[in-house]
Amino acid sequence: MRKYMVAGNWKMNKSLAEGIQLAKEVDAAVEAAGKLLCEVVIAPAFLHLSEVSKAVGAKVSVSAQNCAAEASGAYTGEVSAAMLQSAGIPYVIIGHSERRTYYGETDAILAKKAELALANGLKPIFCIGEELSQRDSGKYLDVVKGQIENGLFRFSADEFSKIVIAYEPVWAIGTGRTATSEQAQEVHAFIRKTVADKYGSAVADNVTILYGGSCNENNAKELFARPDIDGGLIGGASLVADKFIRIVTAF
Numbered sequence: 001m002r003k004y005m006v007a008g009n010w011k012m013n014k015s016l017a018e019g020i021q022l023a024k025e026v027d028a029a030v031e032a033a034g035k036l037l038c039e040v041v042i043a044p045a046f047l048h049l050s051e052v053s054k055a056v057g058a059k060v061s062v063s064a065q066n067c068a069a070e071a072s073g074a075y076t077g078e079v080s081a082a083m084l085q086s087a088g089i090p091y092v093i094i095g096h097s098e099r100r101t102y103y104g105e106t107d108a109i110l111a112k113k114a115e116l117a118l119a120n121g122l123k124p125i126f127c128i129g130e131e132l133s134q135r136d137s138g139k140y141l142d143v144v145k146g147q148i149e150n151g152l153f154r155f156s157a158d159e160f161s162k163i164v165i166a167y168e169p170v171w172a173i174g175t176g177r178t179a180t181s182e183q184a185q186e187v188h189a190f191i192r193k194t195v196a197d198k199y200g201s202a203v204a205d206n207v208t209i210l211y212g213g214s215c216n217e218n219n220a221k222e223l224f225a226r227p228d229i230d231g232g233l234i235g236g237a238s239l240v241a242d243k244f245i246r247i248v249t250a251f
């Protein structure tokens with residue numbers, strides 16, 4: 001069964017007290033909303049993961065925003081997949097465009113991170129997406145295909161089935177310029193077909209593919225109504241509980 005998901009990427013925002021407060025607000029709103037059609041995930045900073053985890057109940061999961069590409073050892077400042085696992089964190093975002101752009105994370109590095117995440121029982125939320133010049137040149141499907149092939153196609157079907165893909169066109173992240181639901185659906189359907197060609201249609205039908213890029217409480221419903229859009233990875237709008245919950249309940 002394909003799972004739907006709305007995940008909030010808090011990035012480098014919120015103090016510890018603010019993060020706990022936001023988590024409690026999200027949790028209360030999720031409880032009040034009753035039965036939801038999607039899984040709800042929030043991704044605070046590493047430092048806040050444990051406290052935020054304690055602030056939410058069973059209906060809200062917590063994700064890290066990143067993990068190290070090495071298993072352990074002399075890597076000052078890094079946080080390993082094993083550490084996340086030992087802290088009870090179920091998800092990790094890997095390959096967000098801000099990591100790719102500002103920290104030089106290549107497909108090869110991201111593949112190692114995904115490998116370590118899976119080996120430690122974490123579920124990766126693996127981000128892909130083209131830059132504006134790549135969209136304008138018409139090459140965006142090739143870019144997305146390359147990111148999937150290089151980052152994820154080393155895994156067995158069983159391993160791959162634990163991965164959530166987030167399609168986030170870089171030109172839509174934090175810009176207020178959302179992909180239209182037609183543009184997003186085109187790429188999501190292409191991603192699902194690419195997965196089907198490699199792993200077969202059963203795996204492809206079940207893979208969760210999120211859209212990210214200026215998704216908000218006003219456009220979520222139209223995006224989520226598309227057949228291959230299984231939810232959202234939400235940046236800015238996840239920092240305000242009311243907005244985030246309106247996205248969660250857009251299903």
Ligand code: PEP
Binds near residue numbers: 215234
């Ligand atoms: C993101 O950073 O993953 C994201 C989608 O950000 P925003 O919603 O702010 O565009």
